[in-house]
Amino acid sequence: MELRHLRYFQAVAQEGSFTRAAARLHIAQPPLSRQIRQLEEELGVTLLERGSRSLKLTEAGRFLLEQSLQLTARLDEVVQGTQRLGRTERGWFGIGFVPSSLYGFVPELIRRLREADPRVEVGLAEMTTLPQIEALKAGRIDMGIGRILFDDPAIERRVLMAEPLVAALPLQHPLARRRRVGIAQLAAQPFVLYPARPRPNYADHVLGLFRAAGYAPRVVQEANELQTAIGLVAAGLGVTVVPASVQRLHRVDVAHVPIDAASFVSPVILSYRKDDRSPFLADAVGLAVQLAGAEAVGTAPGAGLLAQ
Incomplete structure (x- = not known):
């Protein structure tokens, strides 16, 4: 299955007509019909009930439409974000975090990092500790905040507080x-x-x-x-x-x-790639240590790193 198959199917389903869908997609109707047939054959299900006057989605077709619209919408967001970063030459810094960390110093850490440098866009991803390690190694995030210790030669781990x-x-x-x-x-x-x-x-x-x-x-x-x-x-x-x-x-x-x-x-553990020499990461680690220390002794966070 290719992305164009989903785009073609979405157009036909939304327009309720091969003719209108073909005009919207700027292609001829016969090739469009063949593409939808190929999609149905590949999936092994009927997606459209073809009547003399109009098209009607089957139950499988309704499911595919709903789910595929979510997928392509997310893909569009990724494309737009990539283009935005490319046009503005902005950096991207990804943070993965376990939900339970959001009741301590972590929201303040995120807020300060988002305000720290207009050239860096901070992205957030909720994930448990083990997926954080995998995401770090794959480059999908740059810093993880978790609660479970795992040894990995590629990852630096630092216990911020107990x-x-x-x-x-x-x-x-x-x-x-x-x-x-x-x-x-x-x-x-x-x-x-x-x-x-x-x-x-x-x-x-x-x-x-x-x-x-x-x-x-x-x-x-x-x-x-x-x-x-x-x-x-x-x-x-x-x-x-x-x-x-x-x-x-x-x-x-x-x-x-x-x-x-x-x-x-329960430890609060900071994770990042050992070979990452980014100045922004170094400042982020320093800020996390500072805020976690203030949290541990019950004081308000200071104005230190990245406070401006």
Whole structure:
């Protein structure tokens, strides 16, 4: 299947007529009809019901139209972004981040980097730690912010801080009124685990902490998103463990209780290519270290690197 096949099919589906679609595409009608036939033969399905007066999409045709429009729209965005960068000679700096990092210093880091240099466009991609490593090596991003340590000879990894973990409990749960909660008490509760995939991820880190203490939580539900996991906790399905910065959500239906174990922390890890000598990356790493340090000691970020 080639991109032109999708473009031709979209035109026919949207116009409801081979004649109008051919005029829109500036090609003759017979070649257009052949292209659509070839597409149907390649897919092994009928996309259009051809009547005497008008064309009608089959169920498969409606699905292909909806999905292909999303694909070509994204492709158009990529092309426009490439052209924009080429015309303005702007650089591009990609950051991959795990969602749970957005409750700490990372939003301030992103804001400062986006304002740092008008010649550099900062792109953002939500992804867990392992895909970050792959994206770094492929050049799709330039910096990753994750929570799981992986050794790779091509990647430099720097632990910025060790963030305490807290228990997230339904507001009416008996443990919600405690000043601290023990590992054994947590392990005895129904547990909501996140993210479910892709693995390994933060979920494996949490399970490893329990195993190291001699316990195994009873997982009753898995969720892919942090917000979903917290919503399930609020609904009373179980408890979970979240980074302390997540308390900034200020949910009134969930209680956050410190865990009585110094080992229950989650690292915030910065990753980048070892061979990347970009001055912008060097400044970004310095700023991340500065902001993470301020976060760790509970002070407001200073005005240091890239503040202007």
